[in-house]
Amino acid sequence: MLKAPFSAYLTGIEPGLRRLVELLGSHYDYVSILATDSVGFSMGIGQRAKAVKNETMTTERGQVVRVHRNGLYSEYAFNAFEPEKSEEKAAEILKALDAQLMVLKATGSQVYDTAALPDEPCELTAEFDCEILPENCDQKQLIERLTALSNAGMARGKDMLDCRVSFQSTHISKLFLTANRHMRQSYVYSEGAILPIAMREGKNALSYESASGRKGIELLDELEGKLDSALTAVEDCLRADHIEPGEYDIITSPEVSGLIAHEAFGHGVEMDMFVKGRALGADYIGKRVGSDLVTMHEGATCAVDVTSYAFDDEGTLAGDVIEIENGILRTGICDALSALRLGTAATGNGKRENYAHKVYTRMTNTIFDSGHATLEEMIASVQHGYLLRGMQSGMEDPKHWGIQCIIERGYEIVDGKLTGKVVSPIVMTGYVPDLLGSVSMASGDREVFGSGGCGKGYKEWVKVSDGGPYLKARAHLG
Amino acid sequence: MMDALLDILRASGADGWEVTDTATEKWEFYFIRHRLDQNRASQVQKTKVKVYRLSEDQQFLGSATGEIAPTATRAEAEQTVTRLLEQAALVKNPAYTLRAPAQAPADAGEQVDVAQVARDFIQVMQELPETETEDINSYEIFASFVNQRFISSTGIDVTSVYPSSMIEVVVNARKEGHEIELYRNYTSGTCDRQMLKENLAETLRISRDRLHTVPTPALGKADLVLSNAAAVDVYDWFISRMSAAMKYQGLSDWEIGQSVCEGEGGSKLTIRAVKHLKNSSRNAAYDAEGAPIRDLTLIDHGVAKNWWGSRQFTQYLKIEDAFIAGNFDVSGEGEAEEALRTGKYLEVLDFSDFQVDALTGDIAGEIRLGYWHDGEQVQIVSGGSVSGNMRKLSGVLRFSTATRQYDQYLIPHITRLPGVTITGGAEE
Numbered sequence: 018m019l020k021a022p023f024s025a026y027l028t029g030i031e032p033g034l035r036r037l038v039e040l041l042g043s044h045y046d047y048v049s050i051l052a053t054d055s056v057g058f059s060m061g062i063g064q065r066a067k068a069v070k071n072e073t074m075t076t077e078r079g080q081v082v083r084v085h086r087n088g089l090y091s092e093y094a095f096n097a098f099e100p101e102k103s104e105e106k107a108a109e110i111l112k113a114l115d116a117q118l119m120v121l122k123a124t125g126s127q128v129y130d131t132a133a134l135p136d137e138p139c140e141l142t143a144e145f146d147c148e149i150l151p152e153n154c155d156q157k158q159l160i161e162r163l164t165a166l167s168n169a170g171m172a173r174g175k176d177m178l179d180c181r182v183s184f185q186s187t188h189i190s191k192l193f194l195t196a197n198r199h200m201r202q203s204y205v206y207s208e209g210a211i212l213p214i215a216m217r218e219g220k221n222a223l224s225y226e227s228a229s230g231r232k233g234i235e236l237l238d239e240l241e242g243k244l245d246s247a248l249t250a251v252e253d254c255l256r257a258d259h260i261e262p263g264e265y266d267i268i269t270s271p272e273v274s275g276l277i278a279h280e281a282f283g284h285g286v287e288m289d290m291f292v293k294g295r296a297l298g299a300d301y302i303g304k305r306v307g308s309d310l311v312t313m314h315e316g317a318t319c320a321v322d323v324t325s326y327a328f329d330d331e332g333t334l335a336g337d338v339i340e341i342e343n344g345i346l347r348t349g350i351c352d353a354l355s356a357l358r359l360g361t362a363a364t365g366n367g368k369r370e371n372y373a374h375k376v377y378t379r380m381t382n383t384i385f386d387s388g389h390a391t392l393e394e395m396i397a398s399v400q401h402g403y404l405l406r407g408m409q410s411g412m413e414d415p416k417h418w419g420i421q422c423i424i425e426r427g428y429e430i431v432d433g434k435l436t437g438k439v440v441s442p443i444v445m446t447g448y449v450p451d452l453l454g455s456v457s458m459a460s461g462d463r464e465v466f467g468s469g470g471c472g473k474g475y476k477e478w479v480k481v482s483d484g485g486p487y488l489k490a491r492a493h494l495g
Numbered sequence: 496m497m498d499a500l501l502d503i504l505r506a507s508g509a510d511g512w513e514v515t516d517t518a519t520e521k522w523e524f525y526f527i528r529h530r531l532d533q534n535r536a537s538q539v540q541k542t543k544v545k546v547y548r549l550s551e552d553q554q555f556l557g558s559a560t561g562e563i564a565p566t567a568t569r570a571e572a573e574q575t576v577t578r579l580l581e582q583a584a585l586v587k588n589p590a591y592t593l594r595a596p597a598q599a600p601a602d603a604g605e606q607v608d609v610a611q612v613a614r615d616f617i618q619v620m621q622e623l624p625e626t627e628t629e630d631i632n633s634y635e636i637f638a639s640f641v642n643q644r645f646i647s648s649t650g651i652d653v654t655s656v657y658p659s660s661m662i663e664v665v666v667n668a669r670k671e672g673h674e675i676e677l678y679r680n681y682t683s684g685t686c687d688r689q690m691l692k693e694n695l696a697e698t699l700r701i702s703r704d705r706l707h708t709v710p711t712p713a714l715g716k717a718d719l720v721l722s723n724a725a726a727v728d729v730y731d732w733f734i735s736r737m738s739a740a741m742k743y744q745g746l747s748d749w750e751i752g753q754s755v756c757e758g759e760g761g762s763k764l765t766i767r768a769v770k771h772l773k774n775s776s777r778n779a780a781y782d783a784e785g786a787p788i789r790d791l792t793l794i795d796h797g798v799a800k801n802w803w804g805s806r807q808f809t810q811y812l813k814i815e816d817a818f819i820a821g822n823f824d825v826s827g828e829g830e831a832e833e834a835l836r837t838g839k840y841l842e843v844l845d846f847s848d849f850q851v852d853a854l855t856g857d858i859a860g861e862i863r864l865g866y867w868h869d870g871e872q873v874q875i876v877s878g879g880s881v882s883g884n885m886r887k888l889s890g891v892l893r894f895s896t897a898t899r900q901y902d903q904y905l906i907p908h909i910t911r912l913p914g915v916t917i918t919g920g921a922e923e
Contacts, residue, residue: 495918
């Protein structure tokens, strides 16, 4: 095991960035810089098309300056910084932000008056473990293994159109500087997916099995072990019927439990939404929102997956927040500016899509706690319902606590037994407190999944992971 | 750096290469209840390089892409190109030829001042007809000006300049302590003041309806009427299935000259890729591979006419002059709006997230605000979901002659999908 080394590029420009903080400090009462240098690659292997790119969702190299003056926060993002020309960059930033103030003055815009962020001293260097760095891997061997996986899928699957396999790995390096804070972190995360696509009698179907982790290329071993379940899933989709719409007992697989955690209360307690009055959760702190079996954690340190960092994009140390404890909503997660406005503490959840994007309160790892039941006991307890597996997408609704989850497959349960009948796809909807309040069993195991991305509304995509145990609940399916 | 990079690429031994150099100037303003939360500016340059390697037997052409930072040294650029060459040799795609320069009418693009665009957005938001009970919660303004140059080993050297903007708006309505929100997101070239004003005034008006909803009845099968941006996803399903990538990979079973609509009774659809749509954010003169963009009919009265897409996949389909389309005009044998608003139907004006799966054709969405017309009365409803499959709906789909533009899509104002499954909503 080696440590993912911090970027030599960032180390090289750091003196210039420190100088920039100093120069801007004479014009503003708070200055921070986030500088990023994250490298990686992505590979997509299918039977009819293959692609290699030296980019992933999180590869980037650039800087963003945040400044505060007269109650207003402003930011300037750039990627052409020359450390010996800090004075020129400082002048460019002042000019650009002053030009924006002219527009604000001309339009008579008022400022959301906010205090300056505290700048407590912090010195931190965090380099997390990794076996094989993306920049050091044998890419020929990697492509051969991915091709073999795709070929095996084609050989073993039925009615296959393609078996696509993707793999990507990113080595993140971030530097955060203020007058008093000097924070450096580097880590590697990887993710991979198998997407078998099949067609039978004019009906297309696809499925998706993934692996992810704060790991390097060694993650591929895990992905290779998921081919059989991916092929079984697509075969199930092909033979699936449409569900009869209605309210059913459901058992959610850990992947679907994670989707519920993310959409139901993950977004619902992002506290930048509290500032805007866009989240019902603000009125429910200390109140019951789920059954006694519902306990939910959120934080970069509560699991080790794709977004388990040491500090967030505002230089706040990562944490582990218990959002719901035995059904009672305890607190939310918060970026630094929202924390100032709400008079609470930042939780290490201030994240940017990349250096050129704004910080919002964002999720990291969002996970339901385990219970004590077994999956077999849970199935045996259902008279008529579905075991739900495979997630396609979800959408948050923090204001009204509606929930939409599109789930790939439902396996019918009648009188405590799986009947073999499959339905697909399934739209699960409902009122969040009803759904979480109906949780009546939770399994003793749990899994975490980090292969997807999360948007804020329809933009600002970041990496997140979520998961939990099998949960038994009641929901509307259509 | 660009001259040095081109020298490195010419001397690299690559069988082909492409450089896309994009400079984006962006201004952003974030407001919470008309108070400025934050202002942001960015000046970012991205130089992407794609390198091609032909196999020794010339049966395969591989490629790899990477980015050269604007501050990269010559040594770093050389190192990146070397790595790309090694990677490209590992990628075994069937060989195809790279695009050659094409004659196209001169297009100077659209120069804009991002400060003025941002100012226009701010002013529109200040002029909306808010009331004590229906108002604007928050909005985020993004105004960009893009200058993109594409250079290739085959001699293409073209530049597109265009504006690209977006505004996200959250509307509230409240009554007796109960408050709801509606979310809107508009992408465009610059600020279309009139469109934005009209659309947001309408959103403010309907927001009060969201306060008075009852759970959507479990309707079983019913006709779904769409008169909002969700309909774009319906027509995008047709557009996706006419892409060369889907066809070549066996994911679209449509054939040129054959009907793309299964079943009878629907309106015959025509979809054209168009070079220019007023105030679209996709009005570039050239596509991402340097091909000049022009008007092209993809589907004519329900019959597949032309594939569209990247050089790689259109070459596989033996098409020489294709391009990656950006703007689309949907028309055909439409009907009067009144004819589409008859009988029993559910009109949904707000979904949490309406989706049409390009591969399977499955449609799904949770209803946040809908109007159930039972033939006599109208109920304002919320909750529950719609589901169905475009393969079954394509032949019975009906639409209006009147159109409405959503950024790069000009589509019928009203779309009616018969026989969609409607799941009932839960009591809140």
